[in-house]
Amino acid sequence: MITYADIQAAQHRLSGQSRHTPLLSSPFLDEIAGRKIFVKPECLQHTGSFKFRGAWSAVSALPEDQRKNGVIAFSSGNHAQGVALAAARHGIPSVIIMPQNAPALKIANTRALGAEVVLYDRATEAREEIGDRLSAERSLTLIKPYDEPMVIAGQGTVGLEIATDLPGDNAEVLVPCGGGGLTSGISIALAQDVPDMLVRPCEPEGFDDTARSLASGRIEQNATPEGSICDAIVTPAPGDITFPIMKENCGSGIVVTDEECLRAMALAFLRLKIVIEPGGATSLAAALFHGDKLTKDTAVCVASGGNVDPAMFARALQTLES
Amino acid sequence: MITYADIQAAQHRLSGQSRHTPLLSSPFLDEIAGRKIFVKPECLQHTGSFKFRGAWSAVSALPEDQRKNGVIAFSSGNHAQGVALAAARHGIPSVIIMPQNAPALKIANTRALGAEVVLYDRATEAREEIGDRLSAERSLTLIKPYDEPMVIAGQGTVGLEIATDLPGDNAEVLVPCGGGGLTSGISIALAQDVPDMLVRPCEPEGFDDTARSLASGRIEQNATPEGSICDAIVTPAPGDITFPIMKENCGSGIVVTDEECLRAMALAFLRLKIVIEPGGATSLAAALFHGDKLTKDTAVCVASGGNVDPAMFARALQTLES
Known part of the structure; x- marks a missing residue:
C-alpha cells in the first residue's frame, strides 16, 4: 500500500537532489494535436530519465x-x-x-x-x-525497478510537480508505461491533488501488456520481451504492486506504433529542442497521433527518458524529410 | 545607457511570459572539461532561443x-x-x-x-x-536585433537568472556572441549582482569580430558575413551600443572551430538531452575544448538557441562515432 504521504515523503528526501522538470509547450504541437499539449521532459532529469x-x-x-x-x-x-x-x-x-x-x-x-x-x-x-x-x-x-513501494513513491513525485505547475486541472496525463512504477506513482499523486486529471498509460504496439491488463481486469503478459525500439519501457507484464494501483486510478491504455514514436521524437527535436528515447516518446505520440482516443482539452505528456543512441535518433530525424 | 534597473524592469515585464531556464549539468561533461560545468539551455526558451x-x-x-x-x-x-x-x-x-x-x-x-x-x-x-x-x-x-537598449535589457534577464540559481559566485560565464546583445545584457546583470563572475564572449573561428575588437579596443569587422555553420550568431561587427558595454565588463573572447561546435552539440545530446544549434554551442565548445583559456573552477555555458536543421544535427551526431 503506497499512500500520498509516501510520495510527499519521497519528495522531501529528493529535495535538492532531483530536478523539478518544467512543462514545455509549442503552438506547433498544439496545432498537430488539436488540443493544448504540455511535455514534462524527464529526459532532463539526472542520468537522463525519471528513474x-x-x-x-x-x-x-x-x-x-x-x-x-x-x-x-x-x-x-x-x-x-x-x-x-x-x-x-x-x-x-x-x-x-x-x-x-x-x-x-x-x-x-x-x-x-x-x-x-x-x-x-x-x-x-x-x-x-x-x-x-x-x-x-x-x-x-x-532495489527492484518498479514493483517496490519506495521506488513507486519516488516516481510519484513527477505527479506532484504536474499538480503544482499545471494551469487548471482538467487534463489527461499520458505516461509511458513499462512495469508501471511511473504510471502508478503519478496516479496516486494526482488522485489526491487533482482528481479530475486522468492518467493514461501509453505503450508500443505489440507490447501493450498494461493496456490489455486494464481491459481484462487481470495481469496479462507480453508475448515476447524483445523486438521493440521502445526497449526502455518493455517488461514482461505490469507489476503485482503497480497493476492494482493502475486498475483503480487510470483510464484505458493507448497503443502507438514505432513509426509514431520516431515521428514524435523528431517533432520534440524540432519544436521543443529536447532529446527523447523511443519509449519515452510513446506519450507524445499518443497525444499527437491518437487524439481521437483522448477526452479532455489538455494533455500532459511525460517524456520519461532521453537515453537513445545516435543512430536511432538519426533514424527519427529522417521522418522529418518525408 | 542601459542600467541594472532596466534589466530588472524587463524581467518584471517578462514575468509569466519567458521561461526561467534551469542550469543543467553532467559529471561526464565535468570530466571532459576538467572543471564544473553548468549549461543554461535557452534552446528551451519559447521559439527555441533567447531572442x-x-x-x-x-x-x-x-x-x-x-x-x-x-x-x-x-x-x-x-x-x-x-x-x-x-x-x-x-x-x-x-x-x-x-x-x-x-x-x-x-x-x-x-x-x-x-x-x-x-x-x-x-x-x-x-x-x-x-x-x-x-x-x-x-x-x-x-525592433533591431541587438543594438537596441530594451532588447539588451531583455537578454540581460538571462544574467539575473544565473545570479539567482548558481551556487557560489566565482564562475566564468561563457556566452555565444554575435552582435553582442546577449553578452552585454548578461554582463550588466552580473556586474551588479555577482561582480566576481566574468563574462567571456565565444565565437566561431573566422568570425571573431568581438574577440578582435576587445583585443584592439575598437570595433573590428568580420571579413565576410557568410560561410560559418554558426550562422545564427554571425554579424558584421559588434554593435555601437553593445561594444562599449562588453569592453567595460567582459574578459577576452574565446574562439572555437566548427568541428568543436559539432562535438559540443553531440555531447549535449548525449549527456544533457538537449538540442543546441551550432552557434549556440560555441560556449560549451569553449568550456570543453579550451579549458586552458579559462581561469575559474566553474563555467556557466549559455546555450543560446536550438534552431538547427535535422541534417546539420545528424552531422553533429556523427562526431560521436569517431
Missing part, C-alpha cells in the same frame, strides 16, 4: 545500518544509471548486474557513475542466482 | 499608442521568430522582412507564429528601403 527519482527514494529510505552495506540492481538501462548515481551520492557501494552483450556505452556509463558492473551470460547464467549470491556475501539490498 | 526575451522586452516597453500599430524586423532567423511571437501575444501586427531564399521552414515558422513575412531579392532590392517604406506607410516600429 533517478525512484532510485534515490528507495536508497534514501533504507535504514542507515542496512544502506551502508550497499545496493544491487538488475538492469541494462535507465534503472541501472539511476541506482548507480543514487548510491554514489550516498557514498555507498552499488553493484549492477548487466548482460555481457549490453551496449558498451551503457556499461561504461554505469561504471563511470560509480557502480561495480557484474556481467553475466544470458545463455548460460541466471542473473537472479548471481544476485542472490552477491547479496548474501555482501549484505546488499536489492 | 524571445529581448523581443518581448522591446515590444512591451513601447507606449501603447505606438505599439498598437505594430512592429517590423529584419531577420531570417531567431530574432524573427522572437518578434513574431512577442507581437502575436500582444495582439499587434508584425512584419518580418526576410530574403526570398531563406529556408522554407523558417519562413513557414515565422508566418505560423502570426507574422506577415515580406520577401525580398537580396541581389536587386535593399531591405532597408522596403522597411522604411512599410514603416512609414503603417507607422510600424523597427
